[in-house]
Every structure is written in structure tokens, then in C-alpha cells.
Amino acid sequence: MKYFANVIVLLLxxxxxxxxxxxxxxxxxxxxxxxxxxxxxxxxxxxxxxxKAIAKRILKHDYRGLRIRYxxxxxxxxxxxxxxxxxxxxxxxxxxxxxxxxxVINDVKILEFRESRGWEVRYPFFTAQFEGVHLxxxxxxxxxxxxxxxxxxxxxxxxxxxxxxxxLHGISKNSxxxx
Amino acid sequence: xxxxxPLRRRxxxxxxxxxxxxxxxxxxxxxxxxxxxxxxxxxNELGIDHQPLPHSMLALYGVEIETPTSGYSIAGDWLxxxxxxxxxxxxxxxxxxxxxxxxxxxxxxxxxxxxxxxxLFTQSGELIERAGDNPEPLVAMMALPNSDKVLMKGQFKHYxxxxxxxxxxxxxxxxxxxxxxxxxxxxxxxxxxxxxxSVVTEITWERLxxxxxxxxLFGQWGVWFMDLIAVLLxxxxxxxxxxxISRP
Numbered sequence: 001m002k003y004f005a006n007v008i009v010l011l012l013x014x015x016x017x018x019x020x021x022x023x024x025x026x027x028x029x030x031x032x033x034x035x036x037x038x039x040x041x042x043x044x045x046x047x048x049x050x051x052k053a054i055a056k057r058i059l060k061h062d063y064r065g066l067r068i069r070y071x072x073x074x075x076x077x078x079x080x081x082x083x084x085x086x087x088x089x090x091x092x093x094x095x096x097x098x099x100x101x102x103x104v105i106n107d108v109k110i111l112e113f114r115e116s117r118g119w120e121v122r123y124p125f126f127t128a129q130f131e132g133v134h135l136x137x138x139x140x141x142x143x144x145x146x147x148x149x150x151x152x153x154x155x156x157x158x159x160x161x162x163x164x165x166x167x168l169h170g171i172s173k174n175s176x177x178x179x
Numbered sequence: 180x181x182x183x184x185p186l187r188r189r190x191x192x193x194x195x196x197x198x199x200x201x202x203x204x205x206x207x208x209x210x211x212x213x214x215x216x217x218x219x220x221x222x223n224e225l226g227i228d229h230q231p232l233p234h235s236m237l238a239l240y241g242v243e244i245e246t247p248t249s250g251y252s253i254a255g256d257w258l259x260x261x262x263x264x265x266x267x268x269x270x271x272x273x274x275x276x277x278x279x280x281x282x283x284x285x286x287x288x289x290x291x292x293x294x295x296x297x298x299l300f301t302q303s304g305e306l307i308e309r310a311g312d313n314p315e316p317l318v319a320m321m322a323l324p325n326s327d328k329v330l331m332k333g334q335f336k337h338y339x340x341x342x343x344x345x346x347x348x349x350x351x352x353x354x355x356x357x358x359x360x361x362x363x364x365x366x367x368x369x370x371x372x373x374x375x376x377s378v379v380t381e382i383t384w385e386r387l388x389x390x391x392x393x394x395x396l397f398g399q400w401g402v403w404f405m406d407l408i409a410v411l412l413x414x415x416x417x418x419x420x421x422x423x424i425s426r427p
Contacts, residue, residue: 066301082309086228152223
């Protein structure tokens with residue numbers, strides 16, 4: 001009986017700690033969510049030195065890449081960005097709307113999660129906190145997002161991507177100040 | 180004849196002597212535990228959780244980095260995969276899960292494919308953009324003539340990748356023999372240079388600090404030794420409390 005119990009514990013620990021990628025949503029599904037009418041265009045944002053400097057301030061590290069592709073129409077943009085949690089990238093989708101001449105988050109979705117822990121960030125109890133959030137003057141989110149025990153680094157990654165998406169929307173041609 | 184000291188007094192002398200001796204012996208290890216413990220508590224802020232150990236320290240973990248033997252040469256520059264990093268000549272420029280499937284010049288840029296996806300680089304090796312959402316792990320690649328597309332072979336199916344629109348499409352291959360890109364032998368000097376700069380991203384400074392904290396860096400004996408230090412700290416705590424409450 002003791003041997004059997006030990007085998008069960010071992011199996012459960014292997015299942016709990018094995019780090020395999022979990023895809024929760026495809027790109028197409030995310031875009032379908034962001035633009036149910038299908039009215040969007042694929043667009044490109046080139047990152048100059050100034051934009052990269054602000055991105056670095058938001059992410060607390062350099063953004064690797066010279067351009068970002070996103071999807072948008074006159075009112076909304078959808079961004080799919082990767083950010084490292086602890087060791088592996090988390091693929092995060094952010095939908096940003098123009099609301100009263102200000103970019104605000106409509107939704108945040110975890111598309112793919114590759115860490116062995118911290119996956120709780122994909123649940124609505126966490127992501128729903130981002131709805132209606134916008135950027136404060138220091139490029140940080142204007143609202144405190146409650147963390148999750150044991151998922152500190154994943155929470156941090158999602159917050160950084162949300163702030164970055166808001167900033168990028170603000171400088172894109174879909175922003176109310178640019179249109 | 181001298182009167183024997185009371186038991187309590189004798190015990191105090193005994194505990195005081197050993198409390199001081201153990202305290203002196205354990206002091207270095209206590210400081211080590213304090214420093215490594217604080218570092219572990221703030222690993223993310225200190226950056227030690229993602230900074231890999233330098234090449235010169237990998238011997239501590241018995242890791243020997245294999246010298247890469249092949250890569251893809253484009254206009255005199257080399258794209259090489261080593262330890263899950265993509266090297267542009269001797270510079271690591273990106274993550275690349277092996278195999279490095281191929282590299283193709285496209286307009287004034289370079290398209291590079293690894294098992295985990297596709298990325299576009301400038302001709303000087305700076306990352307422009309990484310394509311997300313590749314349908315499955317990639318195993319081979321070939322250019323399609325007079326086209327903005329490349330043909331990719333996944334583990335199960337074939338795809339085209341549009342280098343302008345950065346989009347994947349399914350593709351039916353009808354020919355049995357395909358001219359997939361193949362790597363070529365690396366010049367020796369470059370191979371050695373890349374090996375010297377390669378790191379194992381999973382072995383971070385945090386790993387080292389944790390193994391120092393637990394004693395595991397010195398094998399099972401190190402672990403038992405740190406267990407002994409922990410026991411001695413418990414003895415210090417108990418003897419310290421006893422000495423305090425038994426003061427005359």
C-alpha cells in the first residue's frame with residue numbers, strides 16, 4: 001500500500017513539474033475574439049530609438065526586434081507579444097480600444113504558456129482585472145493588479161505586456177491622436 | 180579538598196564553551212547562508228535567475244560545450260546554432276531550438292528558420308522580427324524561385340511562409356525529391372570562437388547560488404555538511420536560550 005502511494009505521489013509530481021507548452025488559443029481565435037466582424041487590417045509598427053527606449057522602460061529590458069506586427073481598425077488594435085515569465089516566453093494577446101480619446105484595454109488573453117508554474121494567469125479572475133485599464137503618465141498601468149501567489153513572475157510579465165500594448169496603441173496610427 | 184561545582188554551574192560552563200566554539204566555527208557558514216539566502220529571495224531583481232553562468236564556470240557542472248561543426252553561410256557571414264542560441268558569426272543574436280533549419284537572403288534581409296520558428300534579421304545580424312504561431316516544429320526549408328515565399332517542412336506537413344506578409348499556408352508537396360537546404364562545414368576558427376561564447380541558458384547564476392546555499396555544489400557530502408551546519412545552528416539557538424534563562 002505504501003509502495004502504491006509512493007508511485008502515485010511520484011507520478012503526480014512529474015505531471016505537476018513537467019514544463020510543456022500549453023496552447024490555449026490560436027492567433028486566429030484571438031483575432032476572431034478581437035474583431036468578430038472580421039474588420040481589421042494587418043499593420044506594422046517600426047521601432048525607432050525613442051520607441052525602443054520607452055519599451056525598455058516598460059519591460060525593464062531591451063525589446064528584441066525592429067518592428068512589431070499588429071492588427072487593427074479605426075477603433076481597436078490587437079497585439080500578440082511574447083514575454084519571459086521565469087525562463088520561457090508567455091504568448092500574450094492584448095486588445096486595446098479607443099475610449100473617450102484614450103487607449104484602454106478591452107481584454108487580455110494568454111495564448112500560450114510554457115512555464116511549469118504560474119499558469120493561473122490565464123484565468124479570467126486574473127485577466128479580467130485589466131479591462132478598462134489605461135496608462136498613467138509614467139507609462140505604468142493606472143490600476144493596481146492583484147498578484148497570484150506562486151505566479152509572481154508570470155503576473156509581472158502579463159502586466160508589462162499590457163502596458164507595452166497600451167503604449168504601442170497610443171503611438172500607432174489607430175490611436176485617436178494619430179487618426 | 181575543593182568543593183565540586185554545582186551541576187547547574189558545570190552545565191553553564193560546558194554550554195558556554197561549546198556555544199562559543201560552535202559559534203566561531205559556524206560563523207562563516209552562517210554568513211554564506213545569509214548572503215545566498217538573500218540573493219535567492221531577490222533573484223529576479225538581481226537578474227541572477229536568467230543570467231547564464233559564463234562558459235568558464237560550466238566545468239563546475241561537468242558541462243562541456245560541443246564545438247559546432249556546421250552552419251549556413253550567406254555572403255560571407257555565418258548563421259550557426261549552438262546551445263539553443265543562434266549565432267551570427269560569433270555573436271549570439273537570438274534563441275534557436277535545434278535544428279537550425281536554414282537561412283535565406285530575402286531582399287536586404289536574412290530569413291532564418293529554427294525548429295521553434297522563423298525570424299528575420301538585418302544583414303548585420305540584428306533581429307527585425309520573429310514570426311509567431313508556426314504550425315508545428317520545423318525540420319527543413321528551401322527557397323521557392325522568384326517568390327516571396329519559402330517552403331517549410333514540418334514534422335507532419337509542408338507549409339509555405341510568406342516573407343512579406345509573415346503568414347503561413349498549408350502546402351501539398353507533389354515531388355518526392357526536394358532540394359532542402361543543407362548546412363555546410365564551419366571554418367575551424369569560427370567554430371571554436373562560437374563554442375567559447377556558448378552558454379547553457381538553463382544553468383544560471385541562481386542555480387549556482389542555490390547549490391552553494393544547499394551545499395549541493397560539493398556533491399552529497401556538501402549537502403550533509405550543510406545539514407550538520409543547520410543542526411549546529413539549532414544547538415546554538417537552544418544553548419543560547421538556555422544560557423540566557425539560566426543566568427544567576
